Amino acid sequence: MFLVTLIFIALINYVNSDCIIDERTPNKIYMGKLFDLLNSTDAPCKDATVVALKFSVRNFYFDKSETLFNTFIWIIFSWEDPRFKWNPDNYDGIDSFLVPFFFIWSPLPILHHMREFNEMEFLNYESRYCKIQNTGRIMCATKGIYTTNCHSQLKNWPYDIQTCALKFHIRDGIKDNVTFTFNSTRGLYALGAEYGSGWNIIDFSAVENATGEVKISLRFVVERQALGVVISVVMPSITVAVLTLTSLILDIKDRDRLYLAIFSLIINVSLLSVMGELIPHQGHDTPSILYYINDSIVCLDLLLRVQCE
Template identity: 30%
Template sequence: MFSERVLLIFLAILYPTFAQDCVMLVTKEDAWDKKLHMDKMKDYHFRQPPKNQSCVPVKVHFQLKTFAFDEYADRFTAKMWTRMIWRDERLIWSPEDYGGIKKMIVLPTDIWTPSLKLLNSVEPDYFSMEIEECVVQNNGEVMCVPELIYESFCIAKLRDWPFDVQNCTLQFGDGERLTTSRFSFKGKAMSLGLAEYGNGWYIMMNNFKENPNSDVQLSITLTMERQASGIIVVLTGPCFVLSILNITSILLTVNDYIRLGFSCFSLIGHFTFLFFIDEFLPKHSGDTPVILFFIRDSIILTITSVLFTLVLSKIVKRKTVPFDWVSLVSNKVFFSFGRYLILPRWRVDPDAKDTNNVNNKEIWMNVANILNSAYLVVVIIVYIILFNAYMPKQPPAEY
């Protein structure tokens, strides 16, 4: 009992010393600020726009914070600070009448605010303008800076994928049924800062348009380039390997099934690669990526190589007397400078038992060599054309 009394006496002594720190001191500036709010909000109708203005001029400036482009859903999302500045005659005061106060902080629910709306939003019926605070100057200028997320449709154009360039547009207008605001850009219209990089994309250029007399009063178009250094290695490497496999198979002999098996292996590799890039390739686009045309034509070449191998295997096995024009072509090529252009050069088996038909077989073998060499040149030229026409290329630095 005694100890409890001692503790109470000790706390009573400490209370006056520390309790003074918790006292809320009301300064003269706070008093003037409270009076200013009471005077200006007393007869203020927040649902009505500023007096004597059928359309309130509003200056808008955007500060990009983050952005993302989803090519799978054709959606562009931007998170931005939206600075809006307008003049409200009802909020003008003389600083001398309120202790020299030149600005005050108000809640957006207490004053009229413009209804800036994203017209091409993914959810057109959704409208939200959440503002924490607004700053009012003594001359009636009001500035609100809400942090908003804008999400609009943006159709992906994937012809040059993965080096594709996308143009996404944000269209703004008045969200009210009766237009009460006339929006225009303030200064540079949009600041990027260090936010031009985001989720594998880079904003290369932006374009701004304003037309206060139309439904779309403000328009922002962002030109974005995909950062595809990693993807392009994954794509071009297998394409190059598949083309080398097809060309290499043409250099093999047709006397056994090694060449046929090699060509079939190359064909299987093409289809495997198609299944592989399906994981990376965006699906929702009206454009077909040109790299798919390369794979398509390479598959056609590989199938042709398989069929051509079967034809050559039949030719080299022939023992009948060749036609005159066949013998003429063989002699013209192999008894002239043209024999140095034949690659590879297959020869008749010297251990052949049927010596009477060795000469005939040699002529047919020479014809097979000529056809194979010509086909090799054609395939190489076609692949060069395909790489030049269909392989994705880095776009120019400026658009």
């Protein structure tokens, strides 16, 4: 009985071995052939490879100390690789497909911004796929947060304007001959992202330099949204200034002059306390409005001394 069972199982396996169903569609078969054909991590050629770049800003913000400027950017790389060409008629009409960027040569690991933040930032890209077309055109899109030092200049606070720049370099040790360019386009776009948390982008530009250390530089000019500070600091400061001038023209013997001066002094001290919370502490200069309030306090101090005498 045991021998019969073994023979029966062997016959079933023999019959099934000739009846294996290939569930792969013709399209998937040709995709596999193309993928094997185009798989290459070597540079496209010994001559210079020209990579066209486009930067699209989606969001931006300063850190709490207003010393680090952060931008969330999409970067689109595109270039020509003559090895990646095929006739779609020979591959079931396939004229393009997606591959992970690490399966082919790509410029993603080559270009990076300021070294002090993240030397391996290209590993953190959320989008890691490239589109290959049968003409040899390759396009990769990545997105990430890029950070740069941008210390606030506070002389005109709260109407201050800051200029911040992202600088992209070629990674150390990279020997591939690559030129990055905007391909006669603007290169940097920020449509819909000009308004951030507490700041507005009022101007931006991109510069390419194929021969210098900095290959790509993105420049942002941002303006502080001052409405809240104007209501809480600037307008009260103007009001107190009017009260101080009024107290100066009143009769020295008028007791209302003394009360008005004391009230103005208390308001000025309160404004200094409020501004101590609002003004960034890492700025390189002193806001002019502080000198304005300081002069007002000195004036009130002299007025009170004269009044008391």
